[in-house]
Amino acid sequence: MTIIEILKNAVLESLAIYGQSFTPKDFQVSETNPEFEGDYTVILFSLIKNLKKSPDVLGSELGKHIIENNGSIFYGFNVIKGFLNISVTDEYLTAFLQKNHNHKSFGKQQPNGKKIMVEYSSPNTNKPLHLGHLRNNFIGWSIAEILKANGYEVIKTCIVNDRGIHICKSMLAWQLFANGATPQSTNMKGDHFVGDYYVKFNNEYKKQVEELIQTGRTKDEAEKEAPLMKETQQMLVDWENNDAEVKQLWKKMNAWVYEGFEITYKRIGSDFDKTYYESETYLLGKDFVYEGLDKGILYKKDDESIWIDLTENGLDEKLVLRGDGTSVYITSDIGLAKQKYEQYGPDQSIYVVGDEQNYHLKVLQVICKKLGMPFADGIYHLSYGMVELPTGKMKSREGTVVDADDLIDEMILTAKRHTEELGKVKDFHEEELQKLYETLGLGAMKFYLLRVDPKKRMVFNPEESIDFHGFTGPFVQYTFARIQSVLKKVGSLQLAVASEQQTTNNYPPSTIHQLLPLEKQLILKLEQFSAAIAQARDELNPSVIANYVFHLAKIFNSFYTEHSIVNAENELKKNLRLSIADMTANVLGSGMQLLGISMPDRM
RNA sequence: GGCCCCGUAGCUCAGUGGAUAGAGCAACAGCCUUCUAAGCUGUGGGUCACACGUUCGAAUCGUGUCGGGGUCACCA
Numbered sequence: 036m037t038i039i040e041i042l043k044n045a046v047l048e049s050l051a052i053y054g055q056s057f058t059p060k061d062f063q064v065s066e067t068n069p070e071f072e073g074d075y076t077v078i079l080f081s082l083i084k085n086l087k088k089s090p091d092v093l094g095s096e097l098g099k100h101i102i103e104n105n106g107s108i109f110y111g112f113n114v115i116k117g118f119l120n121i122s123v124t125d126e127y128l129t130a131f132l133q134k135n136h137n138h139k140s141f142g143k144q145q146p147n148g149k150k151i152m153v154e155y156s157s158p159n160t161n162k163p164l165h166l167g168h169l170r171n172n173f174i175g176w177s178i179a180e181i182l183k184a185n186g187y188e189v190i191k192t193c194i195v196n197d198r199g200i201h202i203c204k205s206m207l208a209w210q211l212f213a214n215g216a217t218p219q220s221t222n223m224k225g226d227h228f229v230g231d232y233y234v235k236f237n238n239e240y241k242k243q244v245e246e247l248i249q250t251g252r253t254k255d256e257a258e259k260e261a262p263l264m265k266e267t268q269q270m271l272v273d274w275e276n277n278d279a280e281v282k283q284l285w286k287k288m289n290a291w292v293y294e295g296f297e298i299t300y301k302r303i304g305s306d307f308d309k310t311y312y313e314s315e316t317y318l319l320g321k322d323f324v325y326e327g328l329d330k331g332i333l334y335k336k337d338d339e340s341i342w343i344d345l346t347e348n349g350l351d352e353k354l355v356l357r358g359d360g361t362s363v364y365i366t367s368d369i370g371l372a373k374q375k376y377e378q379y380g381p382d383q384s385i386y387v388v389g390d391e392q393n394y395h396l397k398v399l400q401v402i403c404k405k406l407g408m409p410f411a412d413g414i415y416h417l418s419y420g421m422v423e424l425p426t427g428k429m430k431s432r433e434g435t436v437v438d439a440d441d442l443i444d445e446m447i448l449t450a451k452r453h454t455e456e457l458g459k460v461k462d463f464h465e466e467e468l469q470k471l472y473e474t475l476g477l478g479a480m481k482f483y484l485l486r487v488d489p490k491k492r493m494v495f496n497p498e499e500s501i502d503f504h505g506f507t508g509p510f511v512q513y514t515f516a517r518i519q520s521v522l523k524k525v526g527s528l529q530l531a532v533a534s535e536q537q538t539t540n541n542y543p544p545s546t547i548h549q550l551l552p553l554e555k556q557l558i559l560k561l562e563q564f565s566a567a568i569a570q571a572r573d574e575l576n577p578s579v580i581a582n583y584v585f586h587l588a589k590i591f592n593s594f595y596t597e598h599s600i601v602n603a604e605n606e607l608k609k610n611l612r613l614s615i616a617d618m619t620a621n622v623l624g625s626g627m628q629l630l631g632i633s634m635p636d637r638m
Numbered sequence: 639g640g641c642c643c644c645g646u647a648g649c650u651c652a653g654u655g656g657a658u659a660g661a662g663c664a665a666c667a668g669c670c671u672u673c674u675a676a677g678c679u680g681u682g683g684g685u686c687a688c689a690c691g692u693u694c695g696a697a698u699c700g701u702g703u704c705g706g707g708g709u710c711a712c713c714a
Binding site: 313354453456483518585592597 | 661672678707713714
């Protein structure tokens, strides 16, 4: 149990003396504002109405009662206006520290038997990944880790959008303009190579449309009649008819893209337990359409197309099958959702998808519900905001995207520059250096993208490079490296002995009441780690963890500057501070691991 | 136009019913003979878009206005 939970229970027990029943939701407990004495605060306003007591009287009575019955945990209180401020005893905190400082998985929950699927990443195979994909990947990966830390079994999945008209565009452009060039012959990364042909297509297509408009066509007509568009559509038809030549080209170009993606995914540490390919799933979902038709949930229009009416849900009428019997996006998505459920039987299925698809995901869930799918209620759209540039949205077609590979390179280079300027690791071998640059560069980038609430849009300014100071990944990594340095200096042997002494022989009573403010603050903060993990799960929000580790590191750095660990006043203090340092490093390490960020021992 | 999201310091963001609204960056002033200065300490910086309302108490909840974005495809 956390201290806040203990305090809440203590309040409830104390309230029982008034003969009324209360629940934990009837009052709030928060951290005490630093300007007042105390560690945690019970807010009394919501209670005084029912009890018809003044805040002062209620606060005093509660405070007294809580301390009488929980003397080993709480020791002093004051009541100011409607706030009851209570202090936590040093005994409790030191005992907590002794018990947990060496506990590597502190804060994490035991398996709870529930299974959650997390779908993220979902790239298109016609262009390389950009900054928006990075945000998606980092959020998805981190959410999976956070769920695991809360005891869930997690299956990470990815649906690759490897077919459709947009894929044919780059295929056609390659056929027309490449003269047989390959990633090898041009020495390019496969996904970038293919992406360039997608851009090429759009440029040429635009020219054709403009020419047609000059001959007097409307924009709509021109867009439909442009030869490139007609050829693309023909190619899609050929693809669906299993035309050998088209399929072969498709396979060849997709292989190039996968090769490129593989490199990027490996660098950023994204991985999946199961990858679905749209080319294999796009035909799914037709069976339920005919079922739904029989049940009268769906209806057919004159042109044989099949629809569902969602107007009673505040949505529109939605097409689920074209007149020619082919699927649309929503149909295969429902089919895939069903397949995922049949294959893995998750209790919940989280879709990490951009907020521009809010409507689509809403429709998906509503249709599944109407069709009586058992997994409908478990669908959850983790809707994250777009990464925008100061000039607005990133648009592939206008070349205003921040390329993922470029950004990663730049981050690693910046890490290298900082490291060389500081010159602290001159004894590192080339391989160690390279690893360090990656750890720091990726750490900075992941932290930057995860420290913001996923739901919110965020602005990235390419002119200002991502920082390595302040509220950043490297700041937390630096704190960790400093601790490692201290622990190394003392030697792991001594630390082991120290912790053994502490658990077998308690501190003499005369010394335990003397935690210094920063020591106490740190232990209190460490104690809140499990609450942070739980909050991150409740909100499906990695930024909770980013904020937590930053604040912990911040307090530690103040402590580190203020008090010497190795040259502490006496052996007891030294052991205490070593335990604090050790536990801080452990918690920073597991917190950052939840964000997909690794820690260097030196930097 | 309908529906949805957002508006907090110069910039990027926390805070979503509690005490005098916080960080980081940027600016300025200090701190390395002592465990890593990618650090620490301090200063300045706010009409929480605006108005009205609910409440003992509102950045937080409600209504309206203004501003920004998304979406409303037989694209994915």
